[in-house]
Amino acid sequence: MISHNREQRARLLVSCPDQPGIVAHISTLLFTHKANIVQSDQYSTDPENGTFFMRVEFEWNESDTSFEAIHHAFVSLAGVHSLQFKLERASRKKRMALFVSKENHCLSELLWKWKAGELVADIPLVISNHDDNRIEVESYGIPFFHIPSTKNNRKEAEEEALTLLREHRIELVVLARYMQILTPNFVSAYPYKIINIHHSFLPAFIGANPYAKAFERGVKLIGATAHYVTDDLDEGPIIEQDIMRVNHRHTASDLRIAGRNIERIALARAVSWHLNDQLLVHGNKTIVF
Known part of the structure; x- marks a missing residue:
């Protein structure tokens, strides 16, 4: 039986x-x-x-x-x-680390779903290049590590982060709006085990303040893309995308708020699918079951 x-x-x-x-x-x-x-x-x-x-x-x-x-x-x-x-x-919980910078919308979504039992995983630590989200993370009982990262100390910062990931036996890294570019050395340590989220305007409206640029252009759709990280910046296998239709009544601030909502939902789906073993990588594509 x-x-x-x-x-x-x-x-x-x-x-x-x-x-x-x-x-x-x-x-x-x-x-x-x-x-x-x-x-x-x-x-x-x-x-x-x-x-x-x-x-x-x-x-x-x-x-x-x-x-x-x-x-x-x-x-x-x-x-x-x-x-x-x-x-x-199915009972084995994967060990997941979250990386974040200042914006916490994706981080908060993942922590809430984890606390609610919707993300079956262990989160041994959160790493950030800023200290802004320490109180929120520690309120969940999760250790928070502040590792400042600049172009002058990037190698040392990544080595410190990798050491922490190895010590905590991390299996999945989630970039929950972590505004740093990872080096090939870091990416190679976790092949197809790093998930990133970004707005789907790329390759248009690159650089700072993409929603203001999108507003000026009068876009009618905004969205977000969750993907595995590879050495090719923002070009790894796409896991999930979502969109929202907008119009002339949306201000630049409205677009930013809507974009954040889409980002957190798309990222949470991608993370859930990875944790539930619903993803296979084939070339530069994903098979999502």
């Missing part, structure tokens, strides 16, 4: 060359371990010679088999069928 609890539920992400029978192989493996599939999604870029992606949630009973035995079976299957896979217990 399957036990319907989070402790005995797991998530499987698979990518491999598309090939006949791969769904059957995965289903049969789970069946032989008396696991029950509760959700399954798949996608192929091209049925002839493309890449196949799959996400499965399943439950199992420890009295029948162990999580380790299921993982070992997938290791064997991967060797035969050239699978890349990730198998996670």
Whole structure:
């Protein structure tokens, strides 16, 4: 009998060359371990010679088999069928660090959702290049680290931050409006495990005060983009985007407020999808299940 609890539920992400029978192989493996599939999604870029992606949630009973035995079976299957896979217990909380500068709208959204149990993760620390948000962060019982960063000390500041991330065994870094450009050295330490948010006007209205520039141009749509960070500035795989229609009645201040609301919602969705193992990176795109 399957036990319907989070402790005995797991998530499987698979990518491999598309090939006949791969769904059957995965289903049969789970069946032989008396696991029950509760959700399954798949996608192929091209049925002839493309890449196949799959996400499965399943439950199992420890009295029948162990999580380790299921993982070992997938290791064997991967060797035969050239699978890349990730198998996670649904109950395991990923360790997430938040980076922020002065604006707190994205930070506050993430902290509130975490406190409400909507983001299943541990947040061992928040890092900032300003001290403005210390009181809010510490009110949640989360340690706050102020690491000033300028063009003159960027290397030292990043090394200090990386040391903290390693000490706290961080698995995901979220840039909740962190207004510093990360170096390739930092990015390489967390490949496809750094999520950033920015307004979707790019490449237009670059630089300071984009909403004022957008107001002057008379834009009709504003939005936000959440993406994984790569060495190419603001060009990593897009995870989520959202927009809002505006008109001539919106002032520059109205646009800024609306933009902040969209930013916090888009970022929270992207973070939630990553934590729930709903994302696979393919080239410079994401597959979102």
